[in-house]
Amino acid sequence: MSEAPEDNEVLGYRWLLLRHGQTNYNAAGIVQGSSDTSRLSAEGVEQARQLGTFLATLQIDQVYVSPLARAQQTLQQAEEVAGQQFGAGKVQVIKDLREVDLHEWEGLYKEQIKQLWPDIYSQWRGDCPRDFRLESGKYPIRELWSRAVGVWQQILEAAAAEQGPQPLLGQKSSLLTGHNGINQALLASALGLSEESFRKFEFSNCGVAEVVWNPGEDRARMWRWLYPARSAWKTVDETRAELMHASDMDCDTEMEASSPVPSPCAN
Secondary structure (H helix, E strand, O other), X not given: OOOOOOHHHOOOOEEEEEEOOOEHHHHHOEOOOOOXXXXXXXXXXXXXXXXXXXHOOOOXXXXXXXXXXXXXXXXXXXXXXXOOOHHHXXXXXXXXXXXXXXXXXXXXXXXXXXXXOHHHHHHHOOOOHHHOOOOXXXXXHHHHXXXXXXXXXXXXXXXXXXXXXXXXXXXXXXXXXXXXXXXXXXXXXXXXXXXXXXXXXXOOOOOEEXXXXXXXXXXXXXXXXXXXXXXXXXXXXXXXXXXXXXHHHHHHHHHHHOOXXXXXXXX
């Protein structure tokens, strides 16, 4: 594997994917989905304010935000500490930046869901996210990926219109304030990965990932975790190789623990 590039060597349009701070539902173990009844907890407010100190050091030219209150609260708290409106007040609410739609599960405790739908809950936590299906017939992860692809199309087109004929080599950066599920789908789809990579890129509360993707290009060039801890830049090929290696290791462990069985995602 080649040596990771220095930050000033990474050229391109940068997209910052931010998850909201902890909510009262997070703390209580209640499923939120795309419902809009939860609010930031005291810890979540503190997380957002600490984040604001960090974001104040970055160039942010445009802000996109989920319509849900917990994402907007996080942005507001961060801006208050930073003493500025990120993106010079250029904020656009995008409906499809909301969290994954979990329909009949929303507002229920996780323990209630385990008791009411044990098999479906096992599928939710299982190895085939694309095939996760609620009793109502909905496929939440498939729909989530579709939304993420649509969001990228929308904001990349806007960035292309803004930049004109000349490429933006490290000169622009946008902040997307969303949720764990939609951010995973945004990151994975930017790298050309399918729904089967769901849960491979979990965002902590107020966690930020940075993606370099130039308008007009087929997929992102590279990405890294930016906050609360900064990781090395990774290319798409490096990320794919790591996921493949992790999958092979999981399969080896399962084969040692039990007799081989057909993959549930084979069909």
